[in-house]
Amino acid sequence: xxxxxxxxxxxxxxxxxxxxxxxxxxxxxxxxxxxxxxxxxxxxxxxxxxxxxxxxxxxxxxxxxxxxxxxxxxxxxxxxxxxxxxxxxxxxxxxxxxxxxxxxxxxxxxxxxxxxxxxxxxxxxxxxxxxxxxxxxxxxxxxxxxxxxxxxxxxxxxxxxxxxxxxxxxxxxxxxxxxxxxxxxxxxxxxxxxxxxxxxxxxx
Amino acid sequence: xxxxxxxxxxxxxxxxxxxxxxxxxxxxxxxxxxxxxxxxxxxxxxxxxxxxxxxxxxxxxxxxxxxxxxxxxxxxxxxxxxxxxxxxxxxxxxxxxxxxxxxxxxxxxxxxxxxxxxxxxxxxxxxxxxxxxxxxxxxxxxxxxxxxxxxxxxxxxxxxxxxxxxxxx
Numbered sequence: 001x002x003x004x005x006x007x008x009x010x011x012x013x014x015x016x017x018x019x020x021x022x023x024x025x026x027x028x029x030x031x032x033x034x035x036x037x038x039x040x041x042x043x044x045x046x047x048x049x050x051x052x053x054x055x056x057x058x059x060x061x062x063x064x065x066x067x068x069x070x071x072x073x074x075x076x077x078x079x080x081x082x083x084x085x086x087x088x089x090x091x092x093x094x095x096x097x098x099x100x101x102x103x104x105x106x107x108x109x110x111x112x113x114x115x116x117x118x119x120x121x122x123x124x125x126x127x128x129x130x131x132x133x134x135x136x137x138x139x140x141x142x143x144x145x146x147x148x149x150x151x152x153x154x155x156x157x158x159x160x161x162x163x164x165x166x167x168x169x170x171x172x173x174x175x176x177x178x179x180x181x182x183x184x185x186x187x188x189x190x191x192x193x194x195x196x197x198x199x200x201x202x203x204x
Numbered sequence: 205x206x207x208x209x210x211x212x213x214x215x216x217x218x219x220x221x222x223x224x225x226x227x228x229x230x231x232x233x234x235x236x237x238x239x240x241x242x243x244x245x246x247x248x249x250x251x252x253x254x255x256x257x258x259x260x261x262x263x264x265x266x267x268x269x270x271x272x273x274x275x276x277x278x279x280x281x282x283x284x285x286x287x288x289x290x291x292x293x294x295x296x297x298x299x300x301x302x303x304x305x306x307x308x309x310x311x312x313x314x315x316x317x318x319x320x321x322x323x324x325x326x327x328x329x330x331x332x333x334x335x336x337x338x339x340x341x342x343x344x345x346x347x348x349x350x351x352x353x354x355x356x357x358x359x360x361x362x363x364x365x366x367x368x369x370x371x372x373x
Contacts, residue, residue, distance in 0.1 A: 153243075160265050
């Protein structure tokens with residue numbers, strides 16, 4: 001099995017696709033947070049396997065993370081990360097209360113973060129599904145607190161099986177003019193990446 | 205997990221300054237150096253020569269290369285010979301080495317794709333056994349990532365996991 005290769009033209013099309021998906025996600029999130037939060041695409045990275053951890057600010061920080069896995073033959077991962085403070089602030093915003101200071105994450109707070117992940121993932125999935133003309137099925141969201149790098153490693157594992165370069169789309173979030181310490185990563189697996197490449201190349 | 209625990213670990217896990225051993229990479233350090241990696245389902249292979257104070261760390265991603273090209277540390281069957289070669293250049297030959305294994309978590313509660321940790325560990329155990337390099341400690345499995353730091357002065361491996369006390373093997 002050979003990994004798809006990305007030339008400049010395909011890279012530009014991938015960026016366009018990710019930008020469209022991010023825009024859809026931003027519109028959904030804008031509605032979900034009553035107009036407070038938006039997101040923009042930073043980059044579509046194709047980088048060597050060994051640089052996955054180091055390339056992202058999330059590498060060694062302990063993060064609050066929502067993970068959704070695309071199930072079925074066309075797979076991948078959508079990962080939403082926050083530091084603890086930003087996660088609590090988001091939950092508080094959505095629940096219309098002040099950020100909690102207790103020891104526990106309340107089930108309602110976790111539920112609010114999971115739903116945020118769900119909304120973002122559905123927006124991404126919808127855009128990609130539209131492009132390739134195939135249904136993509138995200139799993140229920142999974143809440144974890146862990147090292148960012150260890151979660152990203154697991155997400156890129158399916159691509160690592162077949163190649164030494166990894167494609168990752170990453171975005172940043174803003175509340176008004178303020179940059180938030182949130183990130184969302186979309187990591188298609190080999191099959192989905194091949195399908196995207198095929199569709200993009202056929203369109204050129 | 206409680207936020208208090210998470211915050212405690214955030215403080216404990218402030219960024220360190222040593223270079224990080226990324227996926228598929230290997231490194232060799234001599235005392236008093238240290239080296240570290242963040243591991244999810246990948247397995248960290250540590251080889252250590254006590255008398256010389258020399259150690260190596262490989263960040264192993266997959267159990268078998270099956271003829272594929274790639275970084276030497278990416279596969280269990282190529283990482284071990286590559287590390288032995290690197291250590292031998294510093295006169296740390298296999299007869300004086302011991303091994304430690306860590307990592308291999310089943311991330312995302314076992315619901316994620318390609319839970320490869322057990323296979324990675326099994327492949328490394330078999331390869332080490334064949335070369336008669338004793339495995340003196342293992343810290344494997346679970347469902348969380350680990351930050352591991354090898355201290356070449358002692359051969360100790362410090363293991364940090366979210367929400368848990370730091371362990372040393």
